């Protein structure tokens with residue numbers, strides 16, 4: 316029986332919940348998040364997206380031709396996202412030239428390892444990473460200024476459609492995955508859930524220099 320993205324969400328509902336529901340998002344929605352905590356998340360997420368872009372490139376390297384159109388569109392969106400992060404940092408007078416915090420480092424290392432995995436594992440991991448932000452920001456929307464545009468960036472309907480198409484591509488890659496690959500897929504999914512939760516938490520453990 317082939318594994319599907321929906322089966323992962325059903326089997327690991329509790330773990331997935333911790334990836335997409337966190338006080339960080341609740342406080343953004345309530346407008347009570349501390350500026351320093353938000354800025355810590357922002358600067359670290361910029362570095363995350365740089366490494367996520369490299370992971371996207373590795374996904375493209377092993378994708379079947381039929382999957383390239385969607386993934387190339389994703390790369391264009393990441394180009395826009397990197398420029399947007401730089402603009403947000405400038406608005407907030409933040410330097411992006413900062414070391415990666417341990418949690419961000421761990422996540423980036425995980426993506427580098429994932430890049431070495433077979434395509435079904437990579438495709439499912441990529442979908443899960445995008446889904447975490449889509450569901451996390453969307454389920455805490457709307458957010459007040461200045462967080463509205465952050466919630467909209469990952470919570471908007473077009474991004475939801477993109478993530479659904481990523482799931483379809485991952486499902487098609489999983490069609491012929493053997494048992495060993497399915498086990499790796501489940502492990503990668505659970506690791507994404509844990510690292511997403513840790514990434515929100517990181518904002519509370521480190522303070523961004525003013």
Ligand SMILES: Cc1ncc(CN)c(N)n1
Pocket residue numbers: 360363364367444445447448511514
């Ligand atoms: C930690 C994290 N996870 C997911 C995403 C969405 N690309 C992100 N920007 N940052």
